[in-house]
Amino acid sequence: DGHGTSACLITKTDTNPFFVKMREGAEAAAAELGITLASYAGQVDGDHEAQVAAIEACIANGASGILITASDTAAIAEPVRDARDAGILVIALDTPLDPIDAADATFATDNFLAGELIGKWAAGALGDDAANAKIAMLDLAISQPTVGVLRDQGFLQGFGIDLGDPSMWGDEDDARIICNEVTAGNEEGGRTAMETCLAADPEINVVYTINEPAAAGAYEALVAAGRQDEVLIVSVDGGCPGVADVADGVIGATSQQYPLLMASLGIEAIAAFAKDGTLPENTPGKDFFDTGVALVTDAPVDGVDSISVEEGTDLCWG
Amino acid sequence: MSEKSDNYEKGLEGASQTVVAFDVGDKSFLMRSQSALHKTPSLVPLVVLVCAILIFTGWLGPRFLPQMTLVFQQIQVVGILALAQTLVILTAGIDLSVGAIAVFCSVIMGQFTFRYGLPPAIAVGCGLAAGAAIGALSGWLVTRIKIPPFIATLGVWQIVLAANYIYSKNETIRARTIREEAPILQWLGLKPNEQFVNWIERLQGVTYERIRPNDTDQFLLDLIWQTKITYGVLALIGLTFLLAYMLRSTAWGRHVYAVGDDPEAAELAGVNVKRTLMSVYMLAGLISAIAGWSLIGRFASVSPSASTGLEGNIESITAVVIGGISLFGGRGSIWGAFFGALIVGVFMLGLGMARVNPQWTFMLIGTLIILAVGIDQWIRKVAA
Amino acid sequence: MSEKSDNYEKGLEGASQTVVAFDVGDKSFLMRSQSALHKTPSLVPLVVLVCAILIFTGWLGPRFLPQMTLVFQQIQVVGILALAQTLVILTAGIDLSVGAIAVFCSVIMGQFTFRYGLPPAIAVGCGLAAGAAIGALSGWLVTRIKIPPFIATLGVWQIVLAANYIYSKNETIRARTIREEAPILQWLGLKPNEQFVNWIERLQGVTYERIRPNDTDQFLLDLIWQTKITYGVLALIGLTFLLAYMLRSTAWGRHVYAVGDDPEAAELAGVNVKRTLMSVYMLAGLISAIAGWSLIGRFASVSPSASTGLEGNIESITAVVIGGISLFGGRGSIWGAFFGALIVGVFMLGLGMARVNPQWTFMLIGTLIILAVGIDQWIRKVAA
Amino acid sequence: MMEPILRGRNLTKRYGKVVALDNCDFELYPGEILAVIGDNGAGKSTLIKALSGAVEPDHGEVELEGKRVQFASPNDARHAGIETVYQTLAVSPALSIADNMFMGRELRKSGWRGKYLRQLDKQAMERAAREKLNDLGLMTIQNINQAVETLSGGQRQGVAVARAAAFGSKVIILDEPTAALGVKESRKVLELILDVRSRGIPIILISHNMPHVFEVADRIHVHRLGRRLCVIDPKDYTMSDAVAFMTGAKEPQKTAVPA
Amino acid sequence: MMEPILRGRNLTKRYGKVVALDNCDFELYPGEILAVIGDNGAGKSTLIKALSGAVEPDHGEVELEGKRVQFASPNDARHAGIETVYQTLAVSPALSIADNMFMGRELRKSGWRGKYLRQLDKQAMERAAREKLNDLGLMTIQNINQAVETLSGGQRQGVAVARAAAFGSKVIILDEPTAALGVKESRKVLELILDVRSRGIPIILISHNMPHVFEVADRIHVHRLGRRLCVIDPKDYTMSDAVAFMTGAKEPQKTAVPA
């Protein structure tokens, strides 16, 4: 019985549809289990300070559990420890903390794997041309938040490019990378970044994007340049508009993740913990509970597992 | 002494009655350009702009110049916001809400069309009206409740942005949906030159599949096709002309400057300060809404999380200040804001084309903005 | 007429030589508080603050008040930034770089310790010196190159932020590493009251595992333990007193106000305007670096992507303006900035504790900021 | 006796501890030149600000042509026909002479450009501004498009006086209009004042220049410590008396107040 | 003949199309009161600004005690002992009377609080400010802590004049110091000027008030159209002559320039 139990959900922002859906999922699960849910978020992706203040408010309110998608995975460990010291169950969603055992449990996508899948797919789709591809890397922000780095580096790994330092993007010296631009993860940034890349080299034929809104923006720039049919765009997220873009041929392939699942699992874990102190368990063989990632495309490539757009549409969020 | 004192005004009889005029003599070219800059200080950012273009042309070679039309497109939104910002800054205010208004109004235009099924033209009208209404709210806070503009518009910014997220449920309306069902929303993204070429060709009965420039044998049409100017860019230029006219040649414009210069003096001299301020904030809201429409044109989709909502204010203020408009009000020309936006646009694209890494680009933009204004100050000093 | 005219000054003989004084009579309580507010306008934000606390206490019940010490900790960084910002704003400038300086200096303190192995105390000193140096750069741009402060510090902001990312390689230094190897970096996060209780207990030879409050039988020590004030909070309060003294009771302070009030008049009256401005920007840089040190204390780790770098400027300006300090310079008290930061902190924590969802919180904060300043204006009007 | 055209009763204005107006009465009669004299800080400027809507008195009333009025702003007073030159001049420093002179009553072009495009007739305004300044003897202004902040002290004052004289219809209030003016320009302003009166418009003139006051005033309101001490007829008293009254060297007899 | 203490040669200053100073010469001799008179806009204020470092002339030189000086700012001139009251007063509106009066030369407390804490001695400054204003006859200031912006026009001018008189050591320049002052206060300023001269400090007095000028000046520099027209001795010429010279009604004989 979860009566009197309260939980907190702390996301990176509350404007990215990904987190909006996560919140909706958590709210639904909480309502079902009779848990009071409070949500908090930073103002921009990377807003660590607001997340600390949110943890403090949760401690002050005597919450039983906290679900957090950390903006600064290493720095958040300290306030998380305070919360755990205060007897609160802390679960990392979407993004593992650094170290991963700083949280009681982690329900996450493997962002590096998500990147790797689209990288392999792109390399496979190009075949031999992959050796002289011209790649545009449309990243998140110059502060290089971890998701952005993991996906970018995963993509390059999958594509077969030497990573240099895997904890940062932009230090690779492979000539196939034409540009690294930042997009803020939205259409606006995606379009401007793509235009800039095209101005630098109009022959670009592979575009990595941090997420689907950025991909949609990049596509508009390609349309304006008349090159939309000759360029492969890959992305990450698997939101419903993104999957629809795969169906329309805007995006070639996208790695789908499952925020609703993360959220509902998290709430259930808090309910169980409040009831009898049970702690959630990890996926066998991993140090976190993997909520899974799937490549969505209608042009499967040998050696890369993928699901069809139809399946992706059934599973999509938002 | 007393015998001289009372009638000293006698000395006035026969006082010179001519108006003074000094003959400054022949003017060299340098002096003439000096005095041109002195009379029209908004030329200074133009000079800086030309320098910036020359530098990048020197650095990147001939491939830079043809991209200028792209620069125009890239600033079509922030440029319009800078116009709105200029109006408010001329009155010694500041409007932190312009970007949020633009995004929210674009959401209104989109949602009114798709959620409520209104005809798109009417939805656009509603969006524009909403912009003016939000501007009126800021104006009311500033003139009636006497909240300083920074705080009033900071509050309105947060309110509008939150309303935008809540109302839109953070849902994006996809480009394709809009293109198929409500193309008017994207009108400011269309290119009249493409339309013109298509129209000519339809008349001639030919249809080239013009995907890339220069692949037909019709040189002139190719050239027109290549010069990709959108209606949004034309709207920016048109609005700048219109506002320049209003500010320079109408009583309202004089009042805007007077209010910014010294509101007490303006009030004592017979200007209705409150009404002038109110009109400025409303107009700024309306223009921001136009920027929102332009946002749909430029990015094809309607996205509540567009970065303009967060960064539109600082970007527009930057353009205004680079354009030589004083943050203390009353001084500067709207053309300054236009050129200011272009200067930043040239830097951004130029550095991107030079393949500077984004972190370094960010740093260089900072340096270049300082440099641009430093040169501006220097020209002003030399011209003074 | 002429016979009267010359000697009319005769009438002066016997002119009254007393200084005027009006007897205003007995003062009611209302009149006295009016005149108190009139004399010390920085009391107004204090009144607003008290109202805010009362409202949240009414809403959330008794659990809110004990959290006030948490509010202090939550504003320990932005509060210090607001002090730096106040100095610059008093001179009619604005400093957009304060937040970036804080983050960059915290990175310098951390990296100098861990990358180069400097003793942490020296690394802190280097960080503080770097802050002052960056301030000097802004000051130089403003006073020598005559770049408007908005642009100069906008450029410096971008440069510092990019330098911060590039230099740190986006690496966070973890809390535990710092605690074990360089605890001085975290000094502003330590709690003197905890240290005091531990010290007493060590004297007594007892050791409680104080994790949550009120779990021992030592009521007084529990209370002291519970009142969690950090050195960073004390630094904020101490700095506010110090700057208030400097601004009010030293010649330098008078010059800061004079420069902000009317720089030309100040120059003509004998103030070295450039030197005063330079000192203000340098001091603001130094104080921002102290905020950076405090940032390490508060967040235990050193993180180059701390959002203070992006939002510290607008947050500090907001605190300053809520505190009744004029953006046009020359008017306002540093205490205003302190209370302004507290007002925002109370709203944020109160709404968070009330479990208001983030988008609505965002909207309510916007509304409350407007309301706070609206009440401020109203009190001033009534008190005038 | 005639009705006063402008009257103040019991006007009081405090600023914190400072009492600027202390139950002050005031009357201006049609067609007269009323001088207001008094020490620095006596409250003369505050009095005329209370009459012209620039300051809201704490107590007391203002009547225009026998009807009680409450001006919320100087604009209201101006619409009622009261034109004022404030001691602080109330000019917009960055704007040109012509802009300032016509602020709030700009001339539009004739024809469609004025009607539909609301275009200003800059040439007409510049011409008129130049003429008015020449009337005041301010011949040294070299460039009519100069910003007012670049004018000399006297030129600036000339702009403000010319504006009031050109537009006042019922009452013109001049607060030390010749303070910064030269001999020639002051003389022109006095001529202008007499000329305005001859058009039937009454004038309130605040001045510290006793010869000027005694030359043109019909009655003299002596202000001291925030209130009207007395009103004297310049024909009955010497300047010396007036100075003695306003500085407190001499007490007026009760009969000195004729109104 | 004696060496001039302050001398300007061929000073020229243009503002765009406007010529404010046109090859102007100037001399001030030790211990004298030199009046500068001229029409509005003649360039008097520009001249003294060029002498006091507030304006940088386009051409020409300034000599102090025979040595060529180039003041980069009014502060330099002040350090050289030249104290100026500008026509625009140069006061900081939001600061108090005492703050303004001691701006740039504040008094510190004696003892360690002044030495180490650099604490201002506010009481001493307020007392001194009050005394100086009383010396000028400005008795109507009710609150010595008032911000200058809340003072009446004349009170404000009094603050600026009192400041200059208190601190000038070599030359004192007064640009229309009595323009806004009442009869009593103007008289006090004239007394102050004579008093300062008796201390051996020379004074430059710009004024439009001919009786005042002729009462106190030792020599009169007549300025017209941006240059020195002539220098006259007030004992040799009538006010009427002076007015005629400065307005261009009469040409001076060449011999009118004695210097």
Ligand SMILES: Nc1ncnc2c1ncn2[C@@H]1O[C@H](COP(=O)(O)OP(=O)(O)OP(=O)(O)O)[C@@H](O)[C@H]1O
């Ligand atoms: N806003 C204000 N705040 C405080 N005191 C004020 C304010 N305005 C005026 N005063 C005070 O009121 C008194 C009257 O001022 P006022 O300007 O009316 O004098 P005045 O008679 O016009 O003097 P002057 O001849 O010098 O112009 C003065 O003591 C002045 O300091």
Ligand SMILES: Nc1ncnc2c1ncn2[C@@H]1O[C@H](COP(=O)(O)OP(=O)(O)OP(=O)(O)O)[C@@H](O)[C@H]1O
């Ligand atoms: N900054 C400036 N820009 C342009 N013109 C200026 C500037 N300063 C002064 N002038 C012009 O220079 C001329 C001389 O001005 P100045 O102030 O020296 O006159 P003045 O003799 O002091 O007059 P007044 O008796 O009215 O004070 C005027 O025509 C004025 O318009």
Ligand SMILES: O[C@@H]1[C@H](O)[C@H](O)CO[C@H]1O
């Ligand atoms: O970590 C998050 C999610 O994975 C989502 O894709 C949105 O962007 C990132 O910041």
Ligand SMILES: [Mg+2]
């Ligand atoms: Mg007055």
Ligand SMILES: [Mg+2]
């Ligand atoms: Mg002058």
